[in-house]
Amino acid sequence: MRLYLVRHPQPVVAPGLCYGSTDLPALDAGIDSALDTLSGLGLSDLPVYSSPLLRCAALARRLSPAPVFDARLAEMNFGAWEMRSWDDIPRAEVDAWTADLLYYRPGGGESVMDVAARVAAFHDEIRNEGIEQALVICHAGAMRLLASLHLGGSIEEAALRAAQAPHRIAYGELLVLKR
Numbered sequence: 061m062r063l064y065l066v067r068h069p070q071p072v073v074a075p076g077l078c079y080g081s082t083d084l085p086a087l088d089a090g091i092d093s094a095l096d097t098l099s100g101l102g103l104s105d106l107p108v109y110s111s112p113l114l115r116c117a118a119l120a121r122r123l124s125p126a127p128v129f130d131a132r133l134a135e136m137n138f139g140a141w142e143m144r145s146w147d148d149i150p151r152a153e154v155d156a157w158t159a160d161l162l163y164y165r166p167g168g169g170e171s172v173m174d175v176a177a178r179v180a181a182f183h184d185e186i187r188n189e190g191i192e193q194a195l196v197i198c199h200a201g202a203m204r205l206l207a208s209l210h211l212g213g214s215i216e217e218a219a220l221r222a223a224q225a226p227h228r229i230a231y232g233e234l235l236v237l238k239r
Contacts, residue, residue, distance in 0.1 A: 061186070062193045063210070063237040064103055065203045068115040069094050070231040076145050080169070080201075081137040086115040094119050094232035101234075103195050109133065109186070110197040120197045127197075132178040135199035139169030161223040162216065176219035179205040200229040210237045 069090025073079050103123075110120035111133040120127035141149055149167075157164040162173045179202050186194060196206070204222040211218070229235065 061191060061237075061239050063206065064101075064106065064193070064195045065206060065235040065237065066094060066098065066119070066195065066197050067200055067203055067229050067231055067233050067235075068111070068113070068197060069119060071115040076147065078138050078141045078144055078146055078149065078167075080135045080142060081113070082142050083113050084115055086118050090231055091119050091122060095122060097232055097234060098123065098195075106193050106195045107191065108195045108197065109182075111135070111199060111202065113199075116197045116199070123195065123197070130182055132182040133196065133198040133202050136166075136172070136175045136201050137169035139165065139167030141167030141169070162219055172219050172223045173216070175201060176205055176209075176215050176222070180209055180215050180218070183209050200227055203229055203235055207235060207237055210239065 069086035071079065071084035071086055073082075073084050108120050108124035108127040110116045110127045110129055112129040112131055113134055116133070117127075117129060120129070153166070157166050163171050165171045165174075183206060198206075201222075204225050204227075205218065208218040208222040208225070209215075211221070
């Protein structure tokens with residue numbers, strides 16, 4: 061299975077805010093830039109799967125007349141941390157998350173394992189359906205999880221690899237997973 065993962069375009073949000081599952085639109089210029097990146101790659105006939113969040117959905121709708129929106133691809137829900145400045149989140153809470161990357165629920169939202177379980181279910185479903193290639197529009201967290209799951213091992217191992225991976229995925233960036 062070959063997956064073409066694309067991170068959503070830059071959302072309309074102030075810098076320094078925690079915005080995981082908050083439904084924010086993408087900047088129009090970011091959508092145009094992502095489309096430019098993808099044009100000419102021969103991906104137009106692939107099935108398109110997307111997070112239903114606006115910043116992904118807008119790009120998916122421009123790439124396909126019938127994208128499949130799947131909530132399992134949504135970004136992590138940070139609970140009470142959503143739309144708060146990272147600087148305003150108590151250091152003790154951030155430290156608690158760092159001490160328990162897999163199971164701590166930031167802001168009372170989802171844990172990394174919660175997200176890993178839903179992303180793994182998506183990955184397993186499309187693999188079991190015999191999908192040979194697909195374009196997936198999602199978030200950096202889901203991309204890191206999909207990349208880690210693609211390597212194999214248990215969900216816990218994949219989630220820990222993904223959680224420990226530095227976040228270096230740019231808005232609109234394409235990552236290709238081959239097997």
